[in-house]
Amino acid sequence: MKSRKIIALAAIMAAILMAFTAAMPSIAEAPAEEEPVAYESIAAEPAVAPGVMPPPPTEDYILISGEVDDSDAGAAKAILLAKKYFGETDDYKTVDTWENINGNLKIYEINWRDSDDRPGMNAAIGIDGVVYSWQLLLDFPYESTVIPDITMKEAAEKALAEIDRLYPEISSQFSLENSSASYSRGGYFTVKFNRVLDGMNVDSESISVSVDSKGKVFGVYNNATAALTFPDSRDFISDKEVSDSFKKNLPMELGYLIYTPKGSEYSKIGLFYTPNKDYRNTLIDLSDGSAAKYRYGYSYNKYSMFADEAGAAPEAAAGMGGGLTEAEQESVELLDTFIKANEAAKTVLENEKLYVIEGMKLISSYLRKQKSAFDDSFIYIWNLSFKSGDNYAYATVDAESGKLLDYSGGGTIYSPAEEFKYSKDECFKIGREFAEDYFKDIISEYKENDYENYDYTYVSSYNVGYTRYVNGLKFAYDYIDVAVSPENGKISGFSSNYSKADFPDPKKAVSPDTAADTYLKKAGITRKWVLVNIDDESPDGEYLLSSSNTNGKEVKAMAVSVFSRYIYIDAIKNKPADIYYYYYYYEDEPTVQYYEFSDVEGTKYEKQINRLANMEVIRFAKKFNPDTAIKEADLKDMIGIAGRGYYYPESETDNTLRDKLSRTEAVKCIIKALGWAEVASHSEIFILDKSYLSNVDDADIGFIAIAKAFGLLDIYGGSFDGARTITRGEAAAIISSYIDYLANKN
Numbered sequence: 001m002k003s004r005k006i007i008a009l010a011a012i013m014a015a016i017l018m019a020f021t022a023a024m025p026s027i028a029e030a031p032a033e034e035e036p037v038a039y040e041s042i043a044a045e046p047a048v049a050p051g052v053m054p055p056p057p058t059e060d061y062i063l064i065s066g067e068v069d070d071s072d073a074g075a076a077k078a079i080l081l082a083k084k085y086f087g088e089t090d091d092y093k094t095v096d097t098w099e100n101i102n103g104n105l106k107i108y109e110i111n112w113r114d115s116d117d118r119p120g121m122n123a124a125i126g127i128d129g130v131v132y133s134w135q136l137l138l139d140f141p142y143e144s145t146v147i148p149d150i151t152m153k154e155a156a157e158k159a160l161a162e163i164d165r166l167y168p169e170i171s172s173q174f175s176l177e178n179s180s181a182s183y184s185r186g187g188y189f190t191v192k193f194n195r196v197l198d199g200m201n202v203d204s205e206s207i208s209v210s211v212d213s214k215g216k217v218f219g220v221y222n223n224a225t226a227a228l229t230f231p232d233s234r235d236f237i238s239d240k241e242v243s244d245s246f247k248k249n250l251p252m253e254l255g256y257l258i259y260t261p262k263g264s265e266y267s268k269i270g271l272f273y274t275p276n277k278d279y280r281n282t283l284i285d286l287s288d289g290s291a292a293k294y295r296y297g298y299s300y301n302k303y304s305m306f307a308d309e310a311g312a313a314p315e316a317a318a319g320m321g322g323g324l325t326e327a328e329q330e331s332v333e334l335l336d337t338f339i340k341a342n343e344a345a346k347t348v349l350e351n352e353k354l355y356v357i358e359g360m361k362l363i364s365s366y367l368r369k370q371k372s373a374f375d376d377s378f379i380y381i382w383n384l385s386f387k388s389g390d391n392y393a394y395a396t397v398d399a400e401s402g403k404l405l406d407y408s409g410g411g412t413i414y415s416p417a418e419e420f421k422y423s424k425d426e427c428f429k430i431g432r433e434f435a436e437d438y439f440k441d442i443i444s445e446y447k448e449n450d451y452e453n454y455d456y457t458y459v460s461s462y463n464v465g466y467t468r469y470v471n472g473l474k475f476a477y478d479y480i481d482v483a484v485s486p487e488n489g490k491i492s493g494f495s496s497n498y499s500k501a502d503f504p505d506p507k508k509a510v511s512p513d514t515a516a517d518t519y520l521k522k523a524g525i526t527r528k529w530v531l532v533n534i535d536d537e538s539p540d541g542e543y544l545l546s547s548s549n550t551n552g553k554e555v556k557a558m559a560v561s562v563f564s565r566y567i568y569i570d571a572i573k574n575k576p577a578d579i580y581y582y583y584y585y586y587e588d589e590p591t592v593q594y595y596e597f598s599d600v601e602g603t604k605y606e607k608q609i610n611r612l613a614n615m616e617v618i619r620f621a622k623k624f625n626p627d628t629a630i631k632e633a634d635l636k637d638m639i640g641i642a643g644r645g646y647y648y649p650e651s652e653t654d655n656t657l658r659d660k661l662s663r664t665e666a667v668k669c670i671i672k673a674l675g676w677a678e679v680a681s682h683s684e685i686f687i688l689d690k691s692y693l694s695n696v697d698d699a700d701i702g703f704i705a706i707a708k709a710f711g712l713l714d715i716y717g718g719s720f721d722g723a724r725t726i727t728r729g730e731a732a733a734i735i736s737s738y739i740d741y742l743a744n745k746n
Helices: 075-086 152-166 238-250 278-282 328-335 341-349 424-438 510-525 608-615 633-642 663-673 696-711 728-745
Strands: 094-102 103-112 121-124 131-137 179-184 186-198 202-210 217-223 253-259 269-276 282-285 291-295 363-373 376-387 391-398 405-409 446-448 462-470 473-484 489-494 527-533 542-545 555-560 568-570 575-577
Touching: 075 094, 075 103, 075 121, 152 179, 152 202, 152 608, 238 282, 238 291, 238 510, 269 510, 278 282, 278 291, 328 696, 341 363, 341 376, 341 391, 341 405, 391 473, 424 462, 424 473, 424 489, 446 473, 489 633, 510 568, 510 575, 568 608, 608 728, 633 663, 633 728, 663 728
Parallel strands: 202 527, 253 473, 291 542
Antiparallel strands: 094 103, 103 121, 121 131, 131 217, 179 186, 186 202, 202 217, 253 269, 269 568, 282 291, 282 555, 363 376, 376 391, 391 405, 405 489, 446 462, 462 473, 473 489, 527 555, 568 575
C-alpha cells in the first residue's frame, strides 16, 4: 500500500474560505530524485493597495523536490511570493502563518490582520508560486438587501479576467459558457467556472471567484491546478458505438417494481427495465468503447436494518365512564374482538429465541388499522414499545392472530467481531434457521442476499437478508431480514414484507436492447474527462476516481451521463416511467449559465427584469416571457427570494395555487409578506384618491394605499386598475420596487 501525505486543503482552509465550498485542489508532484532547493530571498515589488494584485512573478516557480524542507525559509519564501501578488503588506499589524503539506509540496496559509477598519486578508500560497486561494475578509450586511452596481455578466467577466491573470497556462479552458453565478443579497457574486477541454467537462475541476457588488474581486478558490495529462489521441468513438458498448457491457435488467398510477389510490406491481446493477460503478471509455470499473474509495453497509420506530400512543385510561356515541361504542366493541395489548406483548417477552433485555416491560401500545396498498383489504396491528433502563425495543403484532410481525431490540454495542461469543458463521446459521422456520410459508419464494462487500471488522449484529423473486425476477420491495446478536446468539431483530398482488407476465416484455434504446434516448450521452488513478489497492483494470491524487496521471475521456439518471422503462409499453423507488440520483448540474434573456430587450420592464436576474431573484434563461400572466407559485418564490418576507397563499397546498392573479391580488401577496396585512385590513383608516383607483374593492383599499406609499405602484403612473391580470413583467417591476423599499428601509 502506498503511503499518502495528502492533506485536505478544504478542511485546512475552511476558516478563511467562507464564500466557497469546493473540493481539495490537486497539486503537481515534483520528481523525487532531486535534492531540496535552497531558498533565496526575493525582493518585494513596489507596494500596491491590499487586494489589488499586480502581475504574477516572472521568475520560474520554485519547486520543492525530494524530502520536504522543514526550515523556516519556506514560510519566508511564501510570504515574499505573496507580496508579488498582493502588494506590500508590511503595514499590517499582525501576520499569522500556518504550514501544510500536500505530497512533496509545502503550502502556506498566511493571514494578515489589522485592528482598525481595514479588512484583513488570507492567502494559501504554494512554494511553487501558485495561489491556491485568497480572500479579503470583508464584512457583508447579511441581514440587509444590497443592490449591485454591476450585472451578473459583468461580475462573471471580471472573474474570468482574474483567472486569466492568475492562471494563464490553463485559463483558455475556462469560459462564460461553462460557468454559473449566484448572488448573495448581502452584496457579492460567486462565479464558478468548470474546466472544459475539447468541449468536454473535466470532472471535479473548477475555479470559483468572488466579486463584490461594485465589481471588486475579493476572493479566489482554485480547484483546477492539477498537472493533468490528457491523451494525445482525441479520436473518440461515436454515440452509436457508446450505445453498443452500453448494451453489451451493461444490459438492461428486467424486474418488478411497486408503483402508484397517477390519480389512483391503489398501488400496482409493474414490469420494468432498469440499468444493470453494475451501472453505478462502470464507465465507458470513449477511446475504445471498453467498460471500465471505478470506485470512489469508500464503502457502505448495504444490509443495515431499519427499525420500525413508529410513535406509540399510551393505552387509554380505564374507567372513563359512558357517554359514548354509537361510532365510539362500535370501536370499543371492536377492540373486544382482538387480543389485548398485554397478550400481544407476551409474544415478545416470552419468546426464548428473541434477544429481550432483562427487565423489559411494555410501556405503550397502539392499535392501528393497516390498509393494503393494492386493494381495500386491511388488518389490525398492535404497535408495542418496551423499555428496560435506558434500553428500548419495538414490535408489531397481528391483533387477530397474535402473530409477531416484526421486532427490533437487543442492545449489543458495536465492538470488534473477535470479542463476541458467537462467530459470524454461527450467527448466520442461527439466522437462517430462524428465517426458514418462522417464514416457512413464504421462504421458498426468497433468495438470500449477497454479502461479499460487507465489512465484519466491527459488528453489533449479523444480518441475514432475503429478497423475493417472482417468475424468476427480483422484487426488492418484498424482503426478509433477520439480525442475530453475536453476544448471545439470540434474534435481536427481524422484519419482512410480502405483497399479495398480481405480477405481470415477463413474456410480454420488450427485449433488453429495445429498452436500452429507449433509456439512452431519455438519459442522453454526455462526454466528460474523468480524473482517474490506479493505485496499489486497485484490482486490475479498476480506476480510482479522485481529484486529490491524480497529479501527473492521465485523464480518461469517458461517457458517464448515461449512468447519471436512474430511469425506469416500462417493459411492456416501452416508455420511460416516473417512479420514485429506493434510489435517488442527482443529475450533473448544468454548466451553461445564461447572462441575458432573448425576449426582454426593448420591453417596458427590461431594466427591472434584468435586475432581478442579476440578483438571482429569478434565474437567467433563454426567455422570460414578460407579457404572459405570472403564476402565483412564481410570484411567491420571487417575494421570498427578494426579501425576508414570505406569504402564505390562500390555498393550503402548492398544487392549488392560482395560474394567474389580478393586480390587486398580487399587491396583497406582497403586503402580507411585509407584515402589514393586519393594518391594511382596516380600510377605513386610509384616504386614497378614488380617481386613482378602478376596480378595487373597498376592503382592499388599505393594501393598495400601503403599496403606493412604499413606491411599489410607481410603474402604473396616475391610475391603478386592480382587476387587470398582472403580467410577469409587471410583477418583476413591482418586486424590483419592493427590493428598493427593503434597501432603503435597511
